[in-house]
Amino acid sequence: MNWTWFHRLASPPHVYRLATRLAPWLYAGAALGIAYGLIAGLFFAPPDYQQGDAFRIIYVHAPSAWLSLSAYTTMALAGAVALVWRIKIGYAVAAACAPIGASFTIGALITGSLWGRPMWGTYWAWDPRLTSELILLFLYFGIISLRQAFDDPARGDRAAAVLGLVGVVNVPIIHYSVQWWNSLHQGATLAKWAKPSMPGSMLVPLLSVLLGFMLFFGAVLCTRLRAEVLVRERQSNWINEMVSIP
Amino acid sequence: MTPRRKRLLIVLGILGGVGASVALAVMASRENVMFYFDPSQIAAGQAPHDKRFRVGGMVVKGSVVKTSSQVHPDEIDVRFVLSDFQHEVPVKYSGVLPDLFREGQGVIAHGQLDANGTFLADEVLAKHDEKYMPPEVAGSLKKQHAGVMSGGAAPKSTAAESAAAGSAPMGAAQMNAVPTAPVSSNVPTT
Amino acid sequence: MSDLNYSMGGYAAFVWSSVALVLGLLVWNVWSARRRLAQAMLRARRAQQARAGRS
Numbered sequence: 140m141n142w143t144w145f146h147r148l149a150s151p152p153h154v155y156r157l158a159t160r161l162a163p164w165l166y167a168g169a170a171l172g173i174a175y176g177l178i179a180g181l182f183f184a185p186p187d188y189q190q191g192d193a194f195r196i197i198y199v200h201a202p203s204a205w206l207s208l209s210a211y212t213t214m215a216l217a218g219a220v221a222l223v224w225r226i227k228i229g230y231a232v233a234a235a236c237a238p239i240g241a242s243f244t245i246g247a248l249i250t251g252s253l254w255g256r257p258m259w260g261t262y263w264a265w266d267p268r269l270t271s272e273l274i275l276l277f278l279y280f281g282i283i284s285l286r287q288a289f290d291d292p293a294r295g296d297r298a299a300a301v302l303g304l305v306g307v308v309n310v311p312i313i314h315y316s317v318q319w320w321n322s323l324h325q326g327a328t329l330a331k332w333a334k335p336s337m338p339g340s341m342l343v344p345l346l347s348v349l350l351g352f353m354l355f356f357g358a359v360l361c362t363r364l365r366a367e368v369l370v371r372e373r374q375s376n377w378i379n380e381m382v383s384i385p
Numbered sequence: 386m387t388p389r390r391k392r393l394l395i396v397l398g399i400l401g402g403v404g405a406s407v408a409l410a411v412m413a414s415r416e417n418v419m420f421y422f423d424p425s426q427i428a429a430g431q432a433p434h435d436k437r438f439r440v441g442g443m444v445v446k447g448s449v450v451k452t453s454s455q456v457h458p459d460e461i462d463v464r465f466v467l468s469d470f471q472h473e474v475p476v477k478y479s480g481v482l483p484d485l486f487r488e489g490q491g492v493i494a495h496g497q498l499d500a501n502g503t504f505l506a507d508e509v510l511a512k513h514d515e516k517y518m519p520p521e522v523a524g525s526l527k528k529q530h531a532g533v534m535s536g537g538a539a540p541k542s543t544a545a546e547s548a549a550a551g552s553a554p555m556g557a558a559q560m561n562a563v564p565t566a567p568v569s570s571n572v573p574t575t
Numbered sequence: 576m577s578d579l580n581y582s583m584g585g586y587a588a589f590v591w592s593s594v595a596l597v598l599g600l601l602v603w604n605v606w607s608a609r610r611r612l613a614q615a616m617l618r619a620r621r622a623q624q625a626r627a628g629r630s
Binding site for chain 1: 579580583584585586589590592593594596597600601603604605607608609611612614615616618619620622623626627
């Protein structure tokens with residue numbers, strides 16, 4: 140099979156230009172989706188019949204948790220592609236994903252605990268969902284520090300990609316933890332093949348924030364990826380030429 | 386074999402190996418790593434006798450008796466019965482209850498069984514389900530189902546349905562089956 | 576607009592601190608990504624100037 144098209148597509152200058160061009164649109168879409176969804180969800184959606192207004196934490200908690208998982212999946216995939224096909228841009232994508240994902244894992248854990256305190260009656264429980272999300276945070280920390288632990292950046296990239304790949308089994312565990320074990324955490328409100336357990340007045344703002352967060356992830360990934368490429372390819376001619384243009 | 390193919394196989398091998406071992410661990414732990422036990426499991430003697438554990442179930446309607454605590458004036462002593470629609474466990478607790486604690490609500494109590502089979506809890510957590518709806522909708526749903534809801538054992542069919550749908554394991558399916566909580570009138574509407 | 580539900584039915588502390596935290600995360604992500612890019616750009620430019628000076 141001929142992979143040259145793929146390698147050309149994944150060439151650093153091409154990716155750099157694509158990220159530069161894409162980022163403003165992603166930022167704009169993210170701002171719209173998040174602003175609309177948060178205002179509609181926090182102020183105009185009806186309160187929940189059981190939880191009252193405390194349920195509104197879902198509008199920041201669920202998108203953070205989603206982002207923490209999609210950033211990890213993206214990171215693991217990019218690392219795998221880089222390992223198998225020796226496509227160096229994959230390592231740059233993986234390196235750019237890690238801090239974004241880690242920060243929103245922290246966000247999901249803290250907003251979850253701020254939701255758990257008034258509703259469940261506790262900030263924290265060693266529940267399967269909560270514990271596996273905490274493991275996700277440690278995986279992120281481990282991957283970030285492993286990449287920096289090597290003197291040779293190429294070896295750090297490979298080690299981080301392998302750890303990311305091993306840790307990817309935690310992603311389905313987090314997702315299905317509420318079904319596999321007795322859990323304090325409730326099941327999924329949005330399941331792929333099921334009708335959402337939420338009326339439209341609550342659902343539309345949530346979907347809007349979720350979409351906004353996905354676009355936001357793409358936007359920040361573009362910015363971080365450009366920084367990674369600039370550092371990693373600093374010896375190359377195209378960067379030399381690009382930065383010499385005033 | 387090309388080197389690329391070899392690397393692909395190594396990556397797939399890592400994924401498969403880790404995935405298989407974790408899958409085995411998950412299967413093994415489904416019996417042992419219980420966040421809580423059902424009243425049925427306690428009745429079957431599966432819960433530990435000399436250790437603290439959690440019991441989860443639905444607060445039986447009309448079973449909640451609150452008395453102000455003699456020891457701490459700002460706390461209350463509560464007695465209630467937890468049920469999974471097959472077996473029941475009486476629970477004794479004193480302390481602050483979570484806001485979601487109501488009759489008909491799924492709760493998880495942490496503590497120990499005494500000699501008489503009463504569960505002495507020192508922590509009570511409330512569980513809620515993944516369904517969200519405005520109070521008006523819940524109110525009209527409640528009216529429609531009023532006949533069904535008044536019977537204590539009636540929610541069984543709904544529980545069986547959601548268990549069949551694979552939404553949650555044993556207790557959780559039953560605990561979350563029906564929105565039985567009373568609609569409090571003081572929930573503000575925007 | 577003055578009768579917006581700021582009190583969150585008594586859960587204001589929990590709801591608003593969650594919202595503030597996540598908004599803070601959004602801002603931090605943009606800020607740190609842009610700072611990294613600016614630093615990388617500056618370093619690349621310096622390296623280019625050094626090379627241009629040598630030749």
